[in-house]
Amino acid sequence: MSKVVLITGGSSGIGKSIAEFLTNKGFVVYGTSRNPDRVKEDLSFNLVRLDVGDTASIQSAVDTIVSKEKRLDIVINNAGVGITGPIEETPREEIHKVFSTNLYGPIEVMKAVLPPMRKQKQGLIINITSIAGYMGLPYRGLYSASKGALELVTEAMRMETKDFGVQITNLAPGDFATNIASGRYHAPVLTGSPYEKPYGDTLNLINEHVDDGGDPNDVAETVYKIINTTKPKVHYKVGAFMQKFSIVLKNILPDKVYEKLLLNHYKL
Template sequence: MSKVVLITGGSSGIGKSIAEFLTHKGFTVYGTSRNPERIQEELPFKLVKLDVGDASTIATAVATVVRNENRLDIVINNAGVGITGPIEETPQEEIHKVFSTNLYGPIEVMKAVLPQMRKQHSGLIINITSIAGYMGLPYRGLYSASKGALELVTEAMRMETKDFGVQITNLAPGDFATNIAAGRYHAPVTEGSPYKKPYGDTLNLINDHVDDGGNPADVARTVYTIINTPKPKIHYKVGAFMQKFSIVLKHILPDKVYEKLLLNHYKL
């Protein structure tokens, strides 16, 4: 019997790459989209309606998968949104939106699927976070905070659910060539702002990193490895060597030395 997988945000980017890879490997895959009827291309996996900001659509999507397959083995919390800008100049509604999508939504998905996994006494949840979640990055601080918070929530929930036969883990990608920049909220680079030049320069650097990012299939292969690991680790990282090594440096260097490295990297 093929394992049943639910992937949030499965219609594009990393989520689509994971969905296609796992489908090729013989899994029964359900991707999600807020508006699946708008997806024009032919996908090799099923697509159900789910908006991580709407708990009712989460419950309906999970119920649909369980009704169709009588089980739910793997959930990949991939849906996410980017945000850039000086924190001082970022509207409160945009701050709420990024936390709703990147933190509160994945928590609601986990709450929705845990009863079924507990009933099966088996299940795997993979939360897609970000290497950016391990450090406060200039002009990406809100994104870093939302992904870092999900890392910590995962650590806690692993311990809370250890007796249920459920495994929960984090997978933190670095920069990958996806369309995340297109859907990302950018605080405007405004004339007269004290942040105009440093933020504008940093934004260009961020966009260059995304454009030159790795192949999302690398993330899909790592997901497949995790699925086939009997006892997954708490944290996984996938990306360029220096992106992963930056996490090691944060642990071993004095805070101000590490901060200086970031400032030099972003030319601030």
């Protein structure tokens, strides 16, 4: 029997790559979008409406899939948004939005899928986080915080659900060539702001390298390997060597030395 997969944010970027890859491997895949009607291209997988900021929308999508397929084997919490800016100058509502999508949304998805997974006594949840979630990056601190928080929530929920036959894990990608930048909130570079030059320079650096990321199919292949692992680890990383190695350095270097490396990288 083909396993049934739900992927949030499955209409573009990493989510779409995962959906296409798993469909080609014979899985029954349901991707999601806040507005499926706006997706004009023909997709090889099912697309249902789901807004991670709307609990009723989440529950409706899960109920629809379970009703049709009689099961839900794998859930990939992929939907996410980017944000840049000095924390001091980032509007409160934008801070709430990024946490709503990157943290509260995945939590609500897990709360919705755990009952059917517990009933069938098996299931796998993969939370797509970020290597940025392992460190506070200048002018990306809110994004780092939202993804880092999801890593810790996953650690806790693994222990809380260990008796249900449900497995939960994190997959932290580095930089990949997707369209995330088009939906990223950029706090404006304010003339006369004390952050005008350092933030402006950092934003230019980020934008210059936005298309230099790896192939999203690398993430899809890692997801497939996790699915075929009997006992998934707590954390997985996928990305360029130096991006993954940066986590190792953070664990072994004194805090101020590591901070100096980041400052040098961003030319701050």
